[in-house]
Amino acid sequence: xxxxxxxxxxxxxxxxxxxxxxxxxxxxxxxxxxxxxxxxxxxxxxxxxxxxxxxxxxxxxxxxxxxxxxxxxxxxxxxxxxxxxxxxxxxxxxxxxxxxxxxxxxxxxxxxxxxxxxxxxxxxxxxxxxxxxxxxxxxxxxxxxxxxxxxxxxxxxxxxxxxxxxxxxxxxxxxxxxxxxxxxxxxxxxxxxxxxxxxxxxxxxxxxxxxxxxxxxxxxxxxxxxxxxxxxxxxxxxxxxxxxxxxxxxxxxxxxxxxxxxxxxxxxxxxxxxxxxxxxxxxxxxxxxxxxxxxxxxxxxxxxxxxxxxxxxxxxxxxxxxxxxxxxxxxxxxxxxxxxxxxxxxxxxxxxxxxxxxxxxxxxxxxxxxxxxxxxxxxxxxxxxxxxxxxxxxxxxxxxxxxxxxxxxxxxxxxxxxxxxxxxxxxxxxxxxxxxxxxxxxxxxxxxxxxxxxxxxxxxxxxxxxxxxxxxxxxxxxxxxxxxxxxxxxxxxxxxxxxxxxxxxxxxxxxxxxxxxxxxxxxxxxxxxxxxxxxxxxxxxxxxxxxxxxxxxxxxxxxxxxxxxx
Amino acid sequence: xxxxxxxxxxxxxxxxxxxxxxxxxxxxxxxxxxxxxxxxxxxxxxxxxxxxxxxxxxxxxxxxxxxxxxxxxxxxxxxxxxxxxxxxxxxxxxxxxxxxxxxxxxxxxxxxxxxxxxxxxxxxxxxxxxxxxxxxxxxxxxxxxxxxxxxxxxxxxxxxxxxxxxxxxxxxxxxxxxxxxxxxxxxxxxxxxxxxxxxxxxxxxxxxxxxxxxxxxxxxxxxxxxxxxxxxxxxxxxxxxxxxxxxxxxxxxxxxxxxxxxxxxxxxxxxxxxxxxxxxxxxxxxxxxxxxxxxxxxxxxxxxxxxxxxxxxxxxxxxxxxxxxxxxxxxxxxxxxxxxxxxxxxxx
Numbered sequence: 001x002x003x004x005x006x007x008x009x010x011x012x013x014x015x016x017x018x019x020x021x022x023x024x025x026x027x028x029x030x031x032x033x034x035x036x037x038x039x040x041x042x043x044x045x046x047x048x049x050x051x052x053x054x055x056x057x058x059x060x061x062x063x064x065x066x067x068x069x070x071x072x073x074x075x076x077x078x079x080x081x082x083x084x085x086x087x088x089x090x091x092x093x094x095x096x097x098x099x100x101x102x103x104x105x106x107x108x109x110x111x112x113x114x115x116x117x118x119x120x121x122x123x124x125x126x127x128x129x130x131x132x133x134x135x136x137x138x139x140x141x142x143x144x145x146x147x148x149x150x151x152x153x154x155x156x157x158x159x160x161x162x163x164x165x166x167x168x169x170x171x172x173x174x175x176x177x178x179x180x181x182x183x184x185x186x187x188x189x190x191x192x193x194x195x196x197x198x199x200x201x202x203x204x205x206x207x208x209x210x211x212x213x214x215x216x217x218x219x220x221x222x223x224x225x226x227x228x229x230x231x232x233x234x235x236x237x238x239x240x241x242x243x244x245x246x247x248x249x250x251x252x253x254x255x256x257x258x259x260x261x262x263x264x265x266x267x268x269x270x271x272x273x274x275x276x277x278x279x280x281x282x283x284x285x286x287x288x289x290x291x292x293x294x295x296x297x298x299x300x301x302x303x304x305x306x307x308x309x310x311x312x313x314x315x316x317x318x319x320x321x322x323x324x325x326x327x328x329x330x331x332x333x334x335x336x337x338x339x340x341x342x343x344x345x346x347x348x349x350x351x352x353x354x355x356x357x358x359x360x361x362x363x364x365x366x367x368x369x370x371x372x373x374x375x376x377x378x379x380x381x382x383x384x385x386x387x388x389x390x391x392x393x394x395x396x397x398x399x400x401x402x403x404x405x406x407x408x409x410x411x412x413x414x415x416x417x418x419x420x421x422x423x424x425x426x427x428x429x430x431x432x433x434x435x436x437x438x439x440x441x442x443x444x445x446x447x448x449x450x451x452x453x454x455x456x457x458x459x460x461x462x463x464x465x466x467x468x469x470x471x472x473x474x475x476x477x478x479x480x481x482x483x484x485x486x487x488x489x490x491x492x493x494x495x496x497x498x499x500x501x502x503x504x505x506x507x508x509x510x511x512x513x514x515x516x517x518x519x520x521x522x523x524x525x526x527x528x529x530x531x532x533x534x535x536x537x538x539x540x541x542x543x544x545x546x547x548x549x550x551x552x553x554x555x556x557x558x559x560x561x562x563x564x565x566x
Numbered sequence: 567x568x569x570x571x572x573x574x575x576x577x578x579x580x581x582x583x584x585x586x587x588x589x590x591x592x593x594x595x596x597x598x599x600x601x602x603x604x605x606x607x608x609x610x611x612x613x614x615x616x617x618x619x620x621x622x623x624x625x626x627x628x629x630x631x632x633x634x635x636x637x638x639x640x641x642x643x644x645x646x647x648x649x650x651x652x653x654x655x656x657x658x659x660x661x662x663x664x665x666x667x668x669x670x671x672x673x674x675x676x677x678x679x680x681x682x683x684x685x686x687x688x689x690x691x692x693x694x695x696x697x698x699x700x701x702x703x704x705x706x707x708x709x710x711x712x713x714x715x716x717x718x719x720x721x722x723x724x725x726x727x728x729x730x731x732x733x734x735x736x737x738x739x740x741x742x743x744x745x746x747x748x749x750x751x752x753x754x755x756x757x758x759x760x761x762x763x764x765x766x767x768x769x770x771x772x773x774x775x776x777x778x779x780x781x782x783x784x785x786x787x788x789x790x791x792x793x794x795x796x797x798x799x800x801x802x803x804x805x806x807x808x809x810x811x812x813x814x815x816x817x818x819x820x821x822x823x824x825x826x827x828x829x830x831x832x833x834x835x836x837x838x839x840x841x842x843x844x845x846x847x848x849x850x851x852x853x854x855x856x857x858x859x860x861x862x863x864x865x866x867x868x869x870x871x872x873x874x875x876x877x878x879x880x881x882x883x884x885x886x887x888x889x890x891x892x893x894x895x896x897x898x899x900x901x902x903x904x905x906x907x908x909x910x911x912x913x914x
Contacts, residue, residue: 462651463655466642466647466726467648468669
């Protein structure tokens with residue numbers, strides 16, 4: 001046998017082993033959870049699963065989860081489809097900025113969103129105080145309610161609806177619309193009779209994604225619900241773990257199983273619907289349709305800008321104002337304005353720097369490790385038969401599709417005792433959070449790389465092979481440079497998501513191992529709203545900067561890699 | 567230079583047989599076209615030559631070196647071949663010069679020798695001025711020439727071309743055909759050219775392998791293919807012409823005018839031998855001018871610039887294509903003289 005044949009098969013074997021290992025590791029947390037939740041069923045009515053299913057609190061939290069997520073989904077559908085239809089189909093101006101501003105809430109961590117809205121309303125709001133519109137002292141904070149939670153969930157997940165709908169609108173062949181116009185349909189008729197029915201799939205997919213994401217959201221119900229005693233499933237698990245520690249792990253596993261099954265059922269339902277409403281669309285696509293708004297343009301622009309002012313600018317302004325006053329309840333004037341909070345968090349609070357350092361290490365480390373794994377993994381997956389490929393992808397996607405609390409509970413179960421054989425104790429260290437991040441965000445890094453590889457003409461690699469390049473040389477010299485932008489974007493996305501992550505770390509952090517997300521949450525819970533606001537302002541600035549960096553990279557990336565440029 | 571031997575090569579994808587016991591002997595430096603309709607297995611054969619697909623059975627040899635058989639498979643990077651892809655496969659992250667030089671880098675050539683070889687190769691395809699450009703800035707024809715330059719830079723023993731003109735417009739095709747001919751004349755490399763376009767194959771190749779359904783239909787020079795096609799299928803695939811049934815001759819036999827005209831006037835049951843009549847071998851006369859000749863009626867006429875193509879219907883009901891210097895009205899009666907015909911194997 002020729003020596004390079006062994007080189008080729010050596011590479012194939014190495015990559016296959018890597019793929020198998022990663023797929024197996026992605027499945028381990030879920031299996032461990034399943035084992036824990038179902039393991040003691042033999043105990044009959046005393047089994048943790050039965051106890052959980054019989055508890056009234058479970059069903060109340062379940063109903064509240066469904067109610068807030070359902071209402072949130074409706075709000076997301078209304079906002080998302082308004083922006084998607086107007087921005088994709090009409091000749092409105094300033095599309096790029098509208099899209100960027102509308103997408104920003106998705107990337108702002110939920111606890112920051114919650115905090116900024118809390119600063120906007122209520123009797124102690126520094127912003128309302130400053131403009132003299134604050135309600136009298138003692139009046140309730142309107143956001144501490146189910147509807148308040150639903151509103152913020154809706155705003156946070158509206159970009160998901162926007163993206164799904166925009167993608168399906170962009171894939172709508174222009175000829176379909178032109179054929180309707182030439183047949184005599186007016187713009188409104190084209191919209192109602194052609195565009196809306198054909199893009200139904202995108203609307204359904206977006207709604208389902210908004211619902212699933214709201215179901216797993218922890219930051220918003222934690223900041224708005226816990227003070228009011230309104231618990232949804234993720235916050236119920238958090239509250240139990242916080243008060244009873246690892247003693248209730250078996251029950252928490254059962255609760256996690258419940259919410260996990262719910263989320264996966266949502267995913268399955270969404271995919272089934274998508275399949276049913278998919279048409280074989282033929283024709284040129286990918287161009288916006290440029291409906292002329294005519295004299296309505298001014299009004300529509302005002303409407304969109306007003307919505308953006310209400311859902312983005314106002315809360316962020318409230319957040320900034322809150323970070324500049326000496327204490328909650330004080331109005332912002334030239335005399336009271338102070339940068340003390342920033343001095344405090346940056347200069348004196350040791351916890352802030354520690355949290356920033358922890359989060360940067362966790363996010364940076366996860367991004368680098370996942371970038372290193374993604375290329376060989378995606379390369380090998382692409383060469384698998386279709387069926388195996390989609391199975392492996394589902395396994396890798398599982399830790400991301402499951403709500404963060406579920407993964408956190410699973411990781412505690414896995415690592416609460418030292419790892420056998422190597423005898424390393426991860427529980428109570430930063431390492432635990434790191435491992436959880438690796439599992440959770442792998443698919444975020446992998447997807448852009450896989451998309452980039454799928455776009456690559458196979459003849460590019462074949463040409464190098466005929467020119468005499470061996471397998472590793474081809475991977476490094478041809479494939480890597482060509483998918484490098486996608487790989488980099490994947491790493492940046494991982495960093496962006498991980499650096500603000502709260503849900504997983506809220507359950508996994510320990511003293512000295514706080515993350516940035518946990519820090520804001522703890523500051524606010526401890527009544528230090530001004531400090532929390534100052535940290536949040538810094539976080540929002542960081543998020544916006546990273547998003548801008550990704551936008552600049554966008555022209556060199558495969559379509560759909562940068563989430564806000566569908 | 568070594569000859570390329572394809573010995574009873576078979577390729578199966580599951581149940582389906584893409585290439586079925588194909589055998590070809592390609593002489594050193596020969597320009598060979600693999601010609602056939604889409605799905606005939608020609609591209610699969612080319613990919614087996616390159617080494618991208620393993621064989622199911624048979625053997626491929628270059629000179630006395632076995633490249634592929636059931637037991638052994640030399641990987642593409644060790645075959646010393648080069649290929650022009652239908653999509654050109656230029657690496658978008660490298661400049662034109664880097665694209666051309668990449669095979670040299672893999673052979674550890676550096677410094678002056680490297681630069682000289684790249685410059686030579688680019689000069690050969692008239693692209694020396696474009697060395698620093700990126701492939702995206704070039705037109706389709708220029709990209710094709712970069713791909714060619716990349717092929718010739720390492721003096722490969724075999725150059726494979728996979729429908730290289732399929733993505734170009736008609737005018738550019740003629741120019742590129744000329745480039746390929748030049749390229750072949752200068753390098754004298756063995757070239758295997760896959761195409762579904764018979765005129766491309768006829769104008770470029772020394773010999774053509776006509777493929778159909780994974781099998782070799784005929785293996786001959788372009789002229790032999792045109793004059794002496796083996797079967798009715800090959801005859802209909804190559805050039806223009808009409809198939810008639812005559813009561814004369816046998817497969818592989820040439821019929822002169824007298825025998826042909828006699829054979830055509832026999833009763834229908836005796837006319838069982840298919841014969842190919844090329845339009846240039848038909849003379850069209852006015853009906854009244856002559857008592858001899860075959861009666862026919864004009865069904866339609868197409869103007870082709872240098873001549874008119876007449877679609878005729880014979881009294882037997884068969885159709886016949888002929889050339890004529892003037893247009894004739896639809897329905898007009900004519901008399902025909904058929905000067906020669908070629909007897910074919912009936913189609914299986």
